[in-house]
Amino acid sequence: MRGRPLLHTAYVSDQALLNTMTKKVVVGLFVVILALIPFGVVPGIGFLADADWLRLLATVCIFAIGGLGLNILTGLAGQISLGHAFFMGLGAYTAAWLGSSPGAVVGLGLPIWIWLPAAGIVAALVGVAVGPTAVRVRGLYLAFVTLGLVFVGEYLFRRLVTVTGGSQSGRTFPSFEVRLWKEEEPLISFVADGPWFGFDLTAEAKTFYFLLVLTVLFVVLAKNLQRTRVGRAFQSIRDRDIAAEIMGVEEGRYKLIAFGISSFYAGVAGALFASFVGRMIPEVWSLFLSVQFIAIVLIGGAGVVSGTLLGAAFVTILPRLVQDFTAWLSDYVQTGEGLFVWLADIFISTGVGDWGLVNTQAGVAPGLSVAQLNQVLYGLLIIAFLIFEPLGLYGIWLRIRNYWKGWPFTY
Amino acid sequence: MTFVVLGQTTPSDTSALSTVLVEGLSLGTIYALLAVGFVIIFKSTQVLNFAHGALAALGAFLVSASATTLDIPGRWIPNAPAWVTWAGAVVIAMVFMALIGAVVERVFLRPMVGEELFAVAIITLGIDIVVRTITNDFIGQFPRPMGDPLGIAVLDLGWVRIAHTTVLQVAVALVAVGGIALFFRSRMGIAMRATAFDQETARAQGINVGRVFSLAWAIGAGLAAIAGLFASLYPRRASGVDQASAFLAFKAFPAIIIGGLDSVVGAIVGGLIVGFAEAAATIFLGQSVLGSGFPGIVPYLLMLVVLVVRPFGLFGTEEIRRV
Numbered sequence: 176m177r178g179r180p181l182l183h184t185a186y187v188s189d190q191a192l193l194n195t196m197t198k199k200v201v202v203g204l205f206v207v208i209l210a211l212i213p214f215g216v217v218p219g220i221g222f223l224a225d226a227d228w229l230r231l232l233a234t235v236c237i238f239a240i241g242g243l244g245l246n247i248l249t250g251l252a253g254q255i256s257l258g259h260a261f262f263m264g265l266g267a268y269t270a271a272w273l274g275s276s277p278g279a280v281v282g283l284g285l286p287i288w289i290w291l292p293a294a295g296i297v298a299a300l301v302g303v304a305v306g307p308t309a310v311r312v313r314g315l316y317l318a319f320v321t322l323g324l325v326f327v328g329e330y331l332f333r334r335l336v337t338v339t340g341g342s343q344s345g346r347t348f349p350s351f352e353v354r355l356w357k358e359e360e361p362l363i364s365f366v367a368d369g370p371w372f373g374f375d376l377t378a379e380a381k382t383f384y385f386l387l388v389l390t391v392l393f394v395v396l397a398k399n400l401q402r403t404r405v406g407r408a409f410q411s412i413r414d415r416d417i418a419a420e421i422m423g424v425e426e427g428r429y430k431l432i433a434f435g436i437s438s439f440y441a442g443v444a445g446a447l448f449a450s451f452v453g454r455m456i457p458e459v460w461s462l463f464l465s466v467q468f469i470a471i472v473l474i475g476g477a478g479v480v481s482g483t484l485l486g487a488a489f490v491t492i493l494p495r496l497v498q499d500f501t502a503w504l505s506d507y508v509q510t511g512e513g514l515f516v517w518l519a520d521i522f523i524s525t526g527v528g529d530w531g532l533v534n535t536q537a538g539v540a541p542g543l544s545v546a547q548l549n550q551v552l553y554g555l556l557i558i559a560f561l562i563f564e565p566l567g568l569y570g571i572w573l574r575i576r577n578y579w580k581g582w583p584f585t586y
Numbered sequence: 587m588t589f590v591v592l593g594q595t596t597p598s599d600t601s602a603l604s605t606v607l608v609e610g611l612s613l614g615t616i617y618a619l620l621a622v623g624f625v626i627i628f629k630s631t632q633v634l635n636f637a638h639g640a641l642a643a644l645g646a647f648l649v650s651a652s653a654t655t656l657d658i659p660g661r662w663i664p665n666a667p668a669w670v671t672w673a674g675a676v677v678i679a680m681v682f683m684a685l686i687g688a689v690v691e692r693v694f695l696r697p698m699v700g701e702e703l704f705a706v707a708i709i710t711l712g713i714d715i716v717v718r719t720i721t722n723d724f725i726g727q728f729p730r731p732m733g734d735p736l737g738i739a740v741l742d743l744g745w746v747r748i749a750h751t752t753v754l755q756v757a758v759a760l761v762a763v764g765g766i767a768l769f770f771r772s773r774m775g776i777a778m779r780a781t782a783f784d785q786e787t788a789r790a791q792g793i794n795v796g797r798v799f800s801l802a803w804a805i806g807a808g809l810a811a812i813a814g815l816f817a818s819l820y821p822r823r824a825s826g827v828d829q830a831s832a833f834l835a836f837k838a839f840p841a842i843i844i845g846g847l848d849s850v851v852g853a854i855v856g857g858l859i860v861g862f863a864e865a866a867a868t869i870f871l872g873q874s875v876l877g878s879g880f881p882g883i884v885p886y887l888l889m890l891v892v893l894v895v896r897p898f899g900l901f902g903t904e905e906i907r908r909v
Binding site for chain 2 (some may be wrong): 255308311312313314315316318319320322323326327330333334462466469473542543544547550551553554555556557558561562565
């Protein structure tokens with residue numbers, strides 16, 4: 176079927192994950208570029224090979240996995256959840272309990288191939304256990320049940336000091352090292368510099384590869400879920416729950432499955448996040464983290480896997496860009512000259528007595544700090560996307576794609 | 587100071603029960619004020635307002651700013667007694683908050699009329715982040731005094747001690763609720779009830795639905811300002827409004843759910859229930875193995891129990907669906 180990429184003559188080719196040649200080529204190229212990033216050889220984005228950018232990209236991977244989980248629950252099955260942070264915390268502390276070596280806080284010192292899946296499974300089990308309450312209440316009331324979950328969870332995490340280390344010091348989490356059992360030397364370590372297959376790689380690069388492979392795995396799983404019986408059941412519940420039940424979709428059962436799968440993703444993401452950061456206090460798993468994931472799903476585009484990936488990248492990298500931009504602007508105001516300096520000076524305040532919207536030296540002058548500016552931007556972006564582009568970044572991409580699909584014609 | 591400070595009584599103390607009553611009333615009226623505003627907004631505009639706590643904190647900050655830093659209206663009437671200028675500052679802050687509420691509705695929520703409830707609720711989450719961050723930046727690192735003339739004065743009735751602020755708070759709450767009850771009988775109030783019942787039909791009857799929306803947000807934000815004000819006074823806060831004030835409303839949400847999302851009476855009852863439960867938990871369980879954080883989640887545990895038994899709250903309208 177050369178030249179007619181949208182003509183499918185077989186069900187298999189129609190339902191394929193990458194159903195056109197273009198998609199295959201582009202996705203393949205994208206994965207190759209991602210794999211080459213740590214070497215800094217890709218023209219234009221060589222700076223991504225810096226250690227701090229690699230860490231940022233690793234965070235993108237973790238948030239993408241968590242975001243995919245919320246996307247399955249909210250985007251695919253249409254259930255509101257503010258409780259994502261709670262399930263992430265559950266996963267993180269399961270991982271810590273099983274994977275950390277014993278010390279001031281409990282730890283069993285088990286290898287990664289036990290604690291990582293266990294983090295997901297425990298979170299999923301708890302998700303299914305609290306599910307009956309969540310299935311009984313509908314719509315807006317569900318938002319409040321999951322909100323309650325976050326607060327009760329935060330209390331429990333703070334209270335169970337033997338597991339979580341408490342609010343004062345927090346606890347450490349197991350690192351990305353593969354062992355067969357509890358031996359001293361790890362079989363593969365993703366957190367130590369050293370050569371791999373003849374390439375000399377830093378710890379950041381190895382962590383990035385590890386998380387990238389996991390992300391690709393979870394993306395394929397999530398993408399595949401959409402075309403299974405379960406995925407179609409989710410979408411029918413989202414679109415019209417009563418109609419779905421008339422067609423024989425057991426609403427309660429599939430909502431439970433959605434909660435389970437979503438919590439599994441959240442648990443794994445939580446374990447990865449905690450062990451990536453290394454040490455964490457229980458207050459991390461708060462409502463704000465949940466809202467961040469809602470932002471990822473909504474800014475990316477609800478119900479679309481590629482949208483969630485875009486959203487995760489956007490939400491994670493935005494603070495860094497804002498930070499760089501304000502630092503550059505502050506520098507420019509102080510050293511540059513011309514009309515634009517005057518304009519920029521309205522926006523930024525650089526010292527005592529200088530008024531501005533943003534303040535690069537927190538506490539010295541009035542204005543929002545850079546962290547606060549980031550929060551305000553999150554809020555405004557959530558609002559703006561919901562009002563102007565409910566399909567999110569994916570919707571924007573869709574319009575660009577459709578424009579070029581028909582180019583030079585407009586239809 | 588001889589006032590019984592929270593959590594320092596022993597369960598065997600005979601005054602513990604009366605303390606629970608006073609504390610519960612004080613907490614409960616704050617939650618009820620927040621919940622009533624929330625429910626009025628939800629019923630008349632179909633918007634679930636997660637930004638309510640941020641609005642309350644902003645209101646408290648405005649009171650603080652106009653009563654102390656800016657000294658409005660005190661600077662224009664230099665010889666007036668302190669309580670007059672303070673009351674003036676509170677009224678000015680309330681009017682400002684009502685305006686802010688109406689503006690927020692007009693700018694961010696009017697474009698979303700008729701959209702899915704969930705999408706609109708998430709927008710208010712975004713508004714919450716924006717308003718809360720900016721308010722916290724205004725407040726700064728340290729608590730801001732409210733400039734109230736009542737201070738920490740206490741009314742001693744023998745069997746119980748009530749802070750003057752609590753007396754004022756209950757009185758204001760009663761006036762507010764009475765005022766709302768009267769308002770619902772007025773022409774505009776009937777228009778609001780009609781809009782709550784069915785927006786399209788109300789519009790077909792010649793009701794200016796847009797104006798009802800603005801008014802509902804103005805009332806809700808004004809009530810939030812009062813709640814935020816009293817939540818920042820003694821005995822709730824020692825030294826005024828601080829950065830944690832915005833999280834207050836997260837304990838009012840369980841009150842709303844317990845009462846039922848769309849019932850004003852339910853909001854008041856729910857608010858009082860949550861207030862008394864939290865006060866009782868603080869005084870009887872504050873020192874127990876459950877830890878000092880436990881009373882803070884009592885509202886949520888209560889909410890979960892109520893939702894399991896009655897999925898639409900105590901007074902909420904049951905949504906009937908059969909397959």
